[in-house]
Amino acid sequence: MLADRALANVTFYPFWLDRPDAPAPQAPLVGRTEADLLIVGGGFTGLWAAILAKEAEPSKDVVLIEAENIACGASGRPGAIVSTSVMHGLHNAVRVFPEDIAMLEALGQANIAGFLDTLDRHAIDCDAEWNGELTVAVGKENLPTLNEEYELHARHGHDVVLMNAEETRGQLASPLFEGSLWAKKNSGTLHPARLAWGLKRAALSLGVRIHEHTPLRDISDEGSTVVAATRDGKVRARKVLLATNAFAAGHDHIKRRVAMVRDRILMTEPLTPEQMDRIGWRNRQGVYDTRTQLNYMRLTKDNRILFGGRLGYFYGGPRDPRLDRTPAPYKRLAEAFFRTFPQLDDIGFTHAWSGPIALTTRMAVHFQTYHRGKVVYAGGYSGFGVSASRFGADIGLAKLNGATRPELECDFARTMPGIIPPEPFRYIGARTTMYALDTADSKGGWRNLWLKFVGKLGFPLS
Incomplete structure (x- = not known):
């Protein structure tokens, strides 16, 4: 079978991280230290927060701890299609925060401007290509949805073109x-691991103290400070930003509103010039489709196709599910690839992996406050997080510092997503939803009703 053949020699590891030039990890924290600001998590949110904090106040002593290697979690695994959206797309922003749209649109433009400025000032080469974003309708039945998206984007001043x-x-x-x-x-689009490693280099150059292989064990409130216990040491800090996203580390209550879902991705071998001619794609846009169980796709610098989008859920949210290091969960994704590009029946996949996304009823970043304001969690990215993570870091720091900014009075900064039922109800609901997503487009029936029910609970999955 075509999918089986294409998966025959796949490596179950993120393509982005499979590089000989990956930087060596910083030494783990051993013993005790103090800091003005402790950042927990070495993904995009944590790295952006470290840079923003040091550039705003160079004398501030900032420590960042990461449980494994920088970018080994979600930040080294995404499709890395980048846009101005800070709330998981304009449609989702309108759904959740209709009163905040003007502010969110302005913040999104400012965020991408700051993003680009940092890349320029710190000479971060991350294979960025600014060729736009393509949303494609799969089947004529999805054209009304596409027209709605066009009208929404045009109404808010976006440079968009509707094509037949x-x-x-x-x-x-x-x-x-x-x-x-x-x-x-x-x-x-860009190379997410190269971005993360460039941000790491920038943070170190600014004086941020980074400790990798330093998992957080516990945080305790000691009045004017908090103490974070790690595997081999302790950090006493005045403020702590929890940039742990789907892993939800730092406080037991974070997981009440955040569920870890796995998003699967395939990477092809590099296409030959003749294979590229079969598909066109000369403008090299990042692409999302309109299926219920959507797929997204993009090209890499060396003309591989990244193809992703099949969701999975595991009881308790393990860091590295065994199943996702086997061909089974990627077979349907491979079949979807060949339905999308039947002219590429001679291509094979080199890498397959899954990445954790933080599913919430908001489908976007939110902020939780603990220990009388000394600890803030900034996370909840359900995709679209590569650039939005800079925004999340900025707002998280502002809340942590007690800043007075107009955007902090908006609903997106003051409210939190709804509570998600605990296990085992979370597992049962998630597995039912994943099955419905897999089969809704072909079988309909109770599956569509279930997805509508889940949508009314706050998850816009249909």
Whole structure:
């Protein structure tokens, strides 16, 4: 079978992290130390927070601890399609925070400007290509959704082009695509691990003390400070930012509102020039489709196709599920790839992996406050987090510092997503939802009703 053949020689490890030039880890923390600000988590949010804090106040003593290697969690695993959205897309922002849209749009533009400025000032080369973002309609039944997206984006001043089937296939040749929306400005793709490693280098150059292989064990409140116990040491700090996203480390209550879901991804071998001619894609946009169980895709610098989007849930949220190091969970994803690009029946996959996303009823970053304001959690990215993580770090620091900024009075900064039932109810609901997502488009019935019910609970999955 085509999918089995294409998966025959796959490596179950993130393509982005499989590089000989990965930087050596910083030494773990051993013993006791003190800091003005402790950041827990060495992914995008933590790294952005470290840089923003030091650039705002160079004399501030900032310590960042990471349980494993920098970028080994979600930040070294995404599709890395980047946009101005800070709330998981404009449609989701309107759904959750209709009163905040003008502010969120302005903050999103400012965030991407700051993102680009940091890349420039710190000479971070992360293979960025600013070619726009393509949303494609799979089947004619999804054209109304595409038209709604176009009207929404145009109404809010986005540079967007609506294309019919012929025009869409002129951009990217797939028999499934019946139309598309091309958002042209301030969006594109990049290499997420190279970005994270560049941010690490920038943080170190600013004087941030980074300790890798330093898992957090516990945080205790000691009045004017908090003490974070790690595997081999302790940090006494005035303030702590928890940048732990789907891992939800730092306080037991974080998981009440955050569930870890796994997102699966395949990476092809590099396409030859002749194979590239079969699909077109000369403008190299990042792509999302409109299926219930959506797929997303993009090109790498060396013309591999990243193809992702199948969700999975594991009881208790393990860091590295055994199943996701076997071919089984990727077979349907491979089959979806070949339905999308049947002309690439001679291609194989080199890498397959899953990454943790933090599912909440908001589907976007939120902020939780603990220990009388001395500890703030900034997380909840359900995708779209590569650039939005800078925004999350900025707002998280502002809340931690007790800043007075207009955006902190908005609902997105003051409220939290809804509570998610604990295990085993979480597992039962998640598994039922994943099955419904897998089969809704082909079988419908109770699956569509279930997804509508889940949507009313706050998860817009249908």
